[in-house]
Structures are given as C-alpha cells and as structure tokens.
Amino acid sequence: MPGARAIPTQAGAKPSSFLELRDLRIHFPTDDGVVKAVDQLSFTLERGRTLGVVGESGSGKSVTSLGILGLHNRRNAQVSGEIWLDGMEIVGASPEEVRRLRGKKMAMIFQDPLSAMHPFYTVGAQIIEAYRVHNPVSKAVARKHAIDMLGRVGIPQPDRRVDDYPHQFSGGMRQRAMIAMALSCDPELLIADEPTTALDVTVQAQILDLMRDLQQEFGSALIIITHDLGVVAELADDIVVMYGGKAVEYSSAKDIFERPQHPYTWGLLGSMPRLDRTRTDRLIPIPGTPPSLITLPPGCAFHPRCAYADRTGGRSQTEVPELVGAAAGHGVRCHLSEQERREIFETEIRSKLESA
Amino acid sequence: MITFGIFFVVPRLAGETPEIMASRYVGSRASSDQYHLVAERLGFYDPLWLQYWHWLKAIFVGMDFDYGNGVEHCAAPCFGYSYLKSTPVWPDLIDRAGVTMSLAIGAAVIWVLFGVSTGVVSALRRGSVFDRAAMSVALAGVSLPIFFTGLVSLVVFSYGRPFRFTAPGSSYVSFAKNPAEWAYDLILPWVTLAFLFAASYARLTRAGMLETMHEDYVRTARAKGLPERTVVVKHGLRAALTPIVTIFGLDLGLLLGGAVLTESTFSLPGLGKYAVDAVMRQDFPQVMGVTMFATFFIVVANIVVDVLYGVVDPRVRVG
Numbered sequence: 001m002p003g004a005r006a007i008p009t010q011a012g013a014k015p016s017s018f019l020e021l022r023d024l025r026i027h028f029p030t031d032d033g034v035v036k037a038v039d040q041l042s043f044t045l046e047r048g049r050t051l052g053v054v055g056e057s058g059s060g061k062s063v064t065s066l067g068i069l070g071l072h073n074r075r076n077a078q079v080s081g082e083i084w085l086d087g088m089e090i091v092g093a094s095p096e097e098v099r100r101l102r103g104k105k106m107a108m109i110f111q112d113p114l115s116a117m118h119p120f121y122t123v124g125a126q127i128i129e130a131y132r133v134h135n136p137v138s139k140a141v142a143r144k145h146a147i148d149m150l151g152r153v154g155i156p157q158p159d160r161r162v163d164d165y166p167h168q169f170s171g172g173m174r175q176r177a178m179i180a181m182a183l184s185c186d187p188e189l190l191i192a193d194e195p196t197t198a199l200d201v202t203v204q205a206q207i208l209d210l211m212r213d214l215q216q217e218f219g220s221a222l223i224i225i226t227h228d229l230g231v232v233a234e235l236a237d238d239i240v241v242m243y244g245g246k247a248v249e250y251s252s253a254k255d256i257f258e259r260p261q262h263p264y265t266w267g268l269l270g271s272m273p274r275l276d277r278t279r280t281d282r283l284i285p286i287p288g289t290p291p292s293l294i295t296l297p298p299g300c301a302f303h304p305r306c307a308y309a310d311r312t313g314g315r316s317q318t319e320v321p322e323l324v325g326a327a328a329g330h331g332v333r334c335h336l337s338e339q340e341r342r343e344i345f346e347t348e349i350r351s352k353l354e355s356a
Numbered sequence: 357m358i359t360f361g362i363f364f365v366v367p368r369l370a371g372e373t374p375e376i377m378a379s380r381y382v383g384s385r386a387s388s389d390q391y392h393l394v395a396e397r398l399g400f401y402d403p404l405w406l407q408y409w410h411w412l413k414a415i416f417v418g419m420d421f422d423y424g425n426g427v428e429h430c431a432a433p434c435f436g437y438s439y440l441k442s443t444p445v446w447p448d449l450i451d452r453a454g455v456t457m458s459l460a461i462g463a464a465v466i467w468v469l470f471g472v473s474t475g476v477v478s479a480l481r482r483g484s485v486f487d488r489a490a491m492s493v494a495l496a497g498v499s500l501p502i503f504f505t506g507l508v509s510l511v512v513f514s515y516g517r518p519f520r521f522t523a524p525g526s527s528y529v530s531f532a533k534n535p536a537e538w539a540y541d542l543i544l545p546w547v548t549l550a551f552l553f554a555a556s557y558a559r560l561t562r563a564g565m566l567e568t569m570h571e572d573y574v575r576t577a578r579a580k581g582l583p584e585r586t587v588v589v590k591h592g593l594r595a596a597l598t599p600i601v602t603i604f605g606l607d608l609g610l611l612l613g614g615a616v617l618t619e620s621t622f623s624l625p626g627l628g629k630y631a632v633d634a635v636m637r638q639d640f641p642q643v644m645g646v647t648m649f650a651t652f653f654i655v656v657a658n659i660v661v662d663v664l665y666g667v668v669d670p671r672v673r674v675g
Contacts, residue, residue, distance in 0.1 A: 099583065
C-alpha cells in the first residue's frame with residue numbers, strides 16, 4: 001500500500017499520526033569528532049501498523065530506538081528534532097515525564113534476553129516490577145497478571161515457571177518472557193531491537209508468529225529493528241533502510257521488495273542467500289565495509305561502495321543527497337534520477353534478485 | 357589441623373627445651389630435679405603427637421593437671437593454663453572476644469555504610485569533583501597503615517583536647533554495663549579501623565557499579581520506566597554487591613580473630629592485643645588458644661560466605 005503513510009507535517013505542529021519523528025538527530029561529541037549516530041531521520045507510524053528499520057551494524061538503528069525511549073546516554077548526547085508520541089513531544093520533555101511513558105505507553109524488547117534480564121531476580125518478579133511501576137496494585141494481583149502474561153506468550157505451566165530465574169529458561173522462553181514483560185502494561189508502541197538475532201532459527205519463526213499475533217491482539221504500533229530482511233518481510237508494513245545514520249530509502253514493504261530504488265537496498269536484497277541458484281551466485285555481497293560514523297565519506301555516504309557512483313558526474317563525492325519522494329510514498333536518498341534508477345533496476349538488478 | 361601441628365614444632369625450632377618450658381611453671385631458682393619432675397608431670401617429655409592429642413582432647417573433654425601439690429581440673433573447653441598467671445586461658449579468651457567483637461562489628465557497620473555509599477556515588481558521577489576527591493582519600497586510606505592513622509587520630513582527637521574521645525588504656529566498658537560509654541570509648545578505634553576498610557570497599561563498589569550500570573539488564577530496568585533510584589539500588593547495586601559480600605565475610609572473620617594493630621594502637625584489651633602480649637611473654641598455652649580461636653573465626657567466615665553466595669546469587673544454587 002504505497003502512500004498509506006502520513007507525510008511528516010510542519011515542524012512544531014501537533015501531528016495527526018500516532019508516532020512521528022521529524023528530522024531527528026542524535027550526535028555524540030567525542031575526542032575524535034562528532035559521532036552522527038542518527039541524522040535527519042523522519043518517519044511516521046500508526047497504531048496497529050509495523051515499521052521495519054533495516055541496516056547493517058552501526059547504521060544507527062539501535063540508537064534510534066533508544067532515542068525514542070529516552071534511553072540514550074543523556075550526559076553526552078546532543079539530540080535535536082522532534083519525536084511526537086500520541087500528541088506529546090518527547091525530545092523536549094523532562095526525563096521524569098519520559099520515564100512515566102516508558103514501560104507504559106512505549107516498551108522495548110531487547111536483543112539478547114539472557115543479558116537483558118536481571119540474573120538475580122525471578123522472571124515473575126521482573127514482570128511484577130514492570131507492572132507495578134505503572135499500576136498501583138498489590139503484589140498478589142500483579143503476580144496473577146504476570147502468570148497470565150506468561151501464559152499468553154506461550155510459556156507452559158506459567159504458574160510454576162513464574163518463580164524460575166532467567167538462567168532456568170531456554171533462549172526462546174527467555175525471549176517470550178521478555179515480550180511478556182514488555183507487554184505487561186499494554187503499551188501502544190512496542191519497539192523490538194533485533195528480537196530474534198540471539199535465537200535458534202526454529203525458535204525465530206515462533207517468536208515472529210507470536211509477535212504478529214500479539215500485535216493484532218493488542219493493536220499496538222510496532223517497530224522492528226533488524227539487519228535481517230527476512231524478519232521484516234514477515235512482519236513489516238513499511239520499511240526504513242538506514243545507512244550511516246541516515247534513512248536512504250523509506251517506503252512500503254511491498255515497494256521495497258518489489259521495486260527497490262536505492263543501490264544499497266539492492267545490495268541488501270542481493271545479500272540474502274538463495275538456494276535456487278548455483279552456489280557461486282547465491283550471495284551477492286556488498287563490497288567494502290560500513291563507514292565509521294565519525295568520518296562519514298563526503299557526499300553520499302554510500303558512494304565508496306556503490307557500483308553506480310560514477311554515473312552521477314562527481315556529485316556523489318561532494319554533495320549529500322536529499323531524501324526525495326517521501327511525500328509520494330517512496331523516499332530515496334540518491335543522486336541518480338528516478339528514471340536512471342528504474343532503468344538500472346529493470347535491466348541489471350531485477351534478474352539477479354528474482355527467482356527464475 | 358596442620359597449623360596445630362606446626363605450632364608444636366615451632367617452639368622446638370625456637371630452642372625451647374622441656375626444661376625451659378618447665379621452668380616457666382616452677383620459677384628459675386628451682387633445682388634441675390624439680391624441672392625434670394614438672395616437665396614429666398606436664399608431659400613435656402611425651403612424643404609430640406601424644407602432646408598434641410592431649411591438647412586436642414582437653415579442648416573437648418577437659419583435663420586434669422597434676423602439679424604435685426594437688427590435682428586441678430580444667431573443664432572443657434580447656435586450652436590449658438597461662439604459664440605466667442596460672443589462670444585458665446579459655447575465660448580470658450571469652451573475655452577478650454567481647455572487646456574484639458565490639459570493635460570489629462562496630463567498625464564493620466561504619467565501613468560498609470560509608471564505603472559502599474561513597475563507591476556508588478563515585479560511580480554515578482564518574483569524573484566529578486566528588487569522585488576524584490573520594491578516590492584520592494580512598495587511595496590514602498588503603499595506603500596508610502593503622503598505626504599511623506590511629507596515632508594521628510589520637511593526637512588530633514584525644515590527647516590534651518577538651519573533647520577527649522577516648523581515654524586510651526584499659527578504659528573499656530562492656531556494652532552490657534554502659535552502652536553510652538562503650539560507644540564513646542570505641543568511636544576512635546571504630547573510625548580508624550573503618551577508614552582503612554571503607555577505602556577499599558569504596559574502590560571495589562565503584563568498580564563494580566561502573567560495570568553493572570552498563571549491563572543490559574540495567575537498561576531493561578530503565579526501559580520499564582523504573583525511577584532512577586530503584587534502577588541504581590535494586591538493579592545496579594544488587595548485582596555489584598556479590599563480590600563485596602564475599603570480601604566482607606572474610607574481612608570480618610579475620611578481624612574477629614583479633615585486630616592486632618588497632619587494638620595495640622588504642623590499647624584495647626581484645627584478642628589481638630592478647631595474642632601480641634602472649635607472644636612477647638612466650639606464654640605458650642595463650643598463643644595456642646588465641647590462634648585456635650582466630651582460626652575458628654576464619655573457618656566459620658569462609659563457610660558463611662559460601663552459604664551466602666548461594667543466597668546472593670541464585671545461579672550458584674544447586675538444583
């Protein structure tokens with residue numbers, strides 16, 4: 001459904017969408033220079049919809065999620081731009097106000113459930129704690145709620161497992177418990193930071209199924225942060241592709257998979273292994289490595305790795321491209337004209353990506 | 357057990373013969389026949405293992421001492437009689453242990469409170485003026501020996517001042533008799549001893565907190581929307597406390613066996629002072645008794661720490 005997303009409105013004005021980021025920048029000044037972890041990032045998200053944020057390690061996707069929750073290192077981060085959550089602006093809000101929203105209105109599922117749960121408290125105690133911060137109920141009531149939540153995320157015998165410690169759970173169970181903890185206060189925005197990276201492949205599918213079911217049940221907005229395109233293909237309605245702290249392509253999931261326009265997205269899609277080809281053609285890696293966020297390449301951050309950089313007449317080395325076309329439903333940050341991109345995609349890329 | 361064996365060998369290495377040991381009982385002007393008689397009665401000619409066995413047996417069932425002019429029964433637990441005072445060692449030890457416990461436990465409360473809280477604040481405000489000042493003081497604290505800080509504190513706070521904190525010497529009043537005076541007399545030794553330990557606990561806590569506050573589970577705690585205070589204490593400090601509990605148990609056990617330097621500096625009649633005096637006077641049963649006592653505390657402290665480990669960290673529990 002291209003164009004289903006609301007377009008970011010004017011700065012300062014209250015938006016109509018549930019979550020809206022406007023020109024969010026999170027910079028960390030260090031001795032070696034300013035780390036632009038997130039730069040000029042804008043997107044919108046409605047209740048009941050899912051946004052996938054995709055990129056390599058160090059592309060700024062995790063910092064974005066931490067920034068929305070106000071969990072970034074406040075002491076040395078420079079944050080500018082706006083984050084609107086259900087009519088409230090968060091970047092300018094006091095830490096105490098944001099704390100009250102955390103866990104209740106917006107919750108997060110972390111990557112590695114073993115290190116993300118406290119080893120010294122039982123799983124139940126940690127869910128009870130999360131519930132009682134925002135709900136003035138007795139321990140007994142909170143405990144019943146915790147058991148109920150554990151049951152809903154598919155943990156067998158939840159009334160007994162509630163008193164287990166995290167180390168007594170398997171990896172998949174821990175992630176389920178993590179999800180139960182995040183959902184305990186019925187949050188309207190759920191952010192999942194690489195929710196399946198630390199899990200077995202068989203368990204990954206179960207967790208993704210669970211998250212889709214729960215999202216339908218709870219009707220919350222979901223942001224999935226991942227480097228795994230398979231995960232977003234499964235869940236996301238819209239996708240933001242990030243590179244070097246900036247969004248390089250922003251569109252509906254269907255468009256991204258069927259008509260990707262940015263050379264980096266082509267690279268990502270080509271990097272998914274495919275069994276329907278001969279062994280040497282199964283993977284098409286992107287050459288080079290992700291750039292350092294301190295010394296981003298001048299111009300387009302992707303140009304040193306881009307096969308088409310020489311077609312822009314030197315602009316990609318000097319000029320930072322804008323994210324163009326977001327208003328029409330498909331934003332791309334590239335110097336190539338839409339015409340050129342379409343042509344390249346149709347003639348060179350499509351055949352490599354699509355199966356026979 | 358090995359320690360006890362060694363203790364029976366050491367006097368031999370130090371050149372003590374049965375005759376010299378016997379002379380401590382009968383005086384230096386007795387005839388050599390009398391030496392032999394006493395040495396034989398007290399079993400100094402027996403083989404070492406037999407002496408050791410008698411000594412051990414006395415602890416559990418008591419012992420009869422035959423001095424030639426009548427038999428005296430030393431009830432269990434019997435650590436023998438002091439050479440010099442001819443008094444049984446055990447009541448002395450019990451008496452002295454009260455002083456040492458007062459000193460050690462009082463100091464422990466102070467050093468845990470101050471050390472841990474300083475460490476936490478330092479870690480949370482790393483690089484701040486408070487952190488730098490606290491860590492400098494802590495460095496001084498671990499580097500300065502008790503007999504220096506103790507004497508300085510005596511000079512500054514006690515001698516010739518209108519506000520005398522303690523009257524050094526045998527002014528110790530037991531807690532049962534007069535709690536106010538007990539505390540008043542012990543303030544200086546407490547603070548001095550606590551300073552030494554608080555310094556290392558502050559450094560330990562700071563290092564632990566710096567580590568745990570960057571753990572993922574602390575971020576999770578924040579993501580739940582917990583107030584920062586709860587995040588720091590319940591999640592950060594709780595995890596950083598494990599190694600501190602271990603070291604605390606061992607430190608306290610060691611101190612309960614006698615805080616030698618502190619007690620000597622402040623002339624407190626505790627186990628440590630007792631041990632030093634006993635060694636100086638070569639009063640063998642006293643040395644043996646106090647060593648046994650101190651060893652007991654250290655062993656118990658180790659067992660308690662092992663048990664506590666299971667309480668503190670659920671991952672250690674079996675099953």
